[in-house]
Amino acid sequence: MTAAAPSSMKICVFLSANDLDERYTGPTREFAELVGRGGHTLVWGGSDAGLMKVVADGVRAGGGRLAGFSVDFLRQFARDDADEMTYAKDLAERKALLLAAADAVVVLAGGLGTLDEATEALELRKHGLFDKPVVLLNTAGFYDGLILQLRRMDEEGFLPVPLADLVFIADTGADVLAHLEKAVPARTGAAVSGQA
Numbered sequence: 395m396t397a398a399a400p401s402s403m404k405i406c407v408f409l410s411a412n413d414l415d416e417r418y419t420g421p422t423r424e425f426a427e428l429v430g431r432g433g434h435t436l437v438w439g440g441s442d443a444g445l446m447k448v449v450a451d452g453v454r455a456g457g458g459r460l461a462g463f464s465v466d467f468l469r470q471f472a473r474d475d476a477d478e479m480t481y482a483k484d485l486a487e488r489k490a491l492l493l494a495a496a497d498a499v500v501v502l503a504g505g506l507g508t509l510d511e512a513t514e515a516l517e518l519r520k521h522g523l524f525d526k527p528v529v530l531l532n533t534a535g536f537y538d539g540l541i542l543q544l545r546r547m548d549e550e551g552f553l554p555v556p557l558a559d560l561v562f563i564a565d566t567g568a569d570v571l572a573h574l575e576k577a578v579p580a581r582t583g584a585a586v587s588g589q590a
């Protein structure tokens with residue numbers, strides 16, 4: 395029996411805290427508005443900066459909720475109109491809280507912080523410690539290099555599970571949402587651990 399699609403999802407988004415070109419802000423805003431219009435909750439790092447601000451503005455404009463997980467040393471950058479804001483003691487605790495709070499993870503264009511968060515989610519999936527869907531949104535081909543590297547790991551035996559079981563790669567925000575609408579209900583009832 396197929397589980398009914400949840401009416402709303404908590405979607406954890408990892409993405410850049412920097413101010414970037416329209417190539418990245420446009421598709422981020424588009425994805426965020428879809429999330430908001432779907433009545434979903436954005437689970438994110440909580441800062442009102444760069445693409446992190448773009449995604450929160452878009453979700454809010456679309457009518458969605460904002461659940462931030464900041465960290466004590468970044469408290470001054472936290473968005474002040476979030477529906478919820480939690481402060482972790484350090485980055486490791488924050489990552490664990492973000493993963494535990496969400497139904498799914500979406501990785502948008504970002505730098506080292508984003509890469510750290512994305513690889514944490516994938517490594518936990520590899521060990522069977524995290525069973526929520528992870529999606530990589532390859533905006534403007536930004537992750538072409540990373541995808542090449544991941545495929546090489548897969549083809550040359552570096553991954554104990556197929557790459558396709560770890561991450562779904564999407565080119566548009568609409569593809570991300572379409573995937574999550576199928577993948578999130580599919581895990582309903584499964585044992586879940588969001589802990590790092």
Ligand SMILES: CC(C)=CCNc1ncnc2c1ncn2[C@@H]1O[C@H](COP(=O)(O)O)[C@@H](O)[C@H]1O
Nearest residue numbers: 408409410411439441443471504505506507508
């Ligand atoms: C100066 C300023 C506004 C700092 C605020 N900076 C931040 N605030 C909140 N989360 C962050 C910040 N920097 C990195 N992160 C975390 O790391 C990711 C972004 O790092 P990066 O820009 O890709 O490497 C985000 O998903 C976020 O969860």
